[in-house]
Amino acid sequence: MTKKYNQNMTGNHKTEVELSPRELPMNVKIVAMFNHMLALSVPLLNIIVTLLYWLFVRRQSTFADYSGKQSxxxxxxxxxxxxxxxxxxxxxxxxxxxxxxMVTIIIGNTAIISIFASLIVFWITVMIAGYKTVSGKKFKYPLAIQFLK
Structure with missing residues (x-):
């Protein structure tokens, strides 16, 4: 469940309303999606950029917080x-x-091929995560170690 803050009838203070991810407003979904899309930014700096963005937006909604952690x-x-x-x-x-x-040549070539293949899989997986997130679905990356819970 994700929290959305609405002003009450008097407009003096905000109340929390629990919403499912599909009921979220589009701006919350887009904020959460950027957690995933920032992974495609500058290689190796993408972790720092995503971390800074997540630290900035994680309090806006639990959906954005979840998406940032997964990314x-x-x-x-x-x-x-x-x-x-x-x-x-x-x-x-x-x-x-x-x-x-010949064994070392095969191992070396296999490693190079796996590096390039993993970059393609990384790009495709991040695009799928962004699409699912903007659609209001929680996305959990396959084979990702859960450092942040």
């Missing part, structure tokens, strides 16, 4: 997976310099 969890997880693939690629290259073999 940050996915971005951090993706960077860890990407670093792992890069380390495997570098290790295969170093080993191949010492002991040339």
């Amino acid at each position: 940050l969890n996915f971005q951090i997880t993706f960077v860890l997976y990407l670093l792992g693939a890069i380390l495997i690629w570098v290790a295969a290259g170093l080993i191949h310099q010492q002991i040339p073999s």
Whole structure:
């Protein structure tokens, strides 16, 4: 459930009304969607940009808070997976310099292919998350480690 703040009849103070994500106003959905879309900003700075944005908007609604946490969890997880693939690629290259073999060539090439494939999957997954979020649905990224709960 997400909280929306409405002014009461007198206009003096705000009251909380519980809404499902589908009933949210479009501006709340767009704010939540930007949590996901910022992942496509400058590589490696995207985590910092998304973190700053999430810290700024997380109190506007629980839907924006949830979307920001999911986006940050996915971005951090993706960077860890990407670093792992890069380390495997570098290790295969170093080993191949010492002991040339077809196995190290295959491992290195597989690591490079997985890096490029994961970048494509990252982009597509973020686009799907943005679409689902602006549609008012909560999106949970697959294979993302839940650092923020």
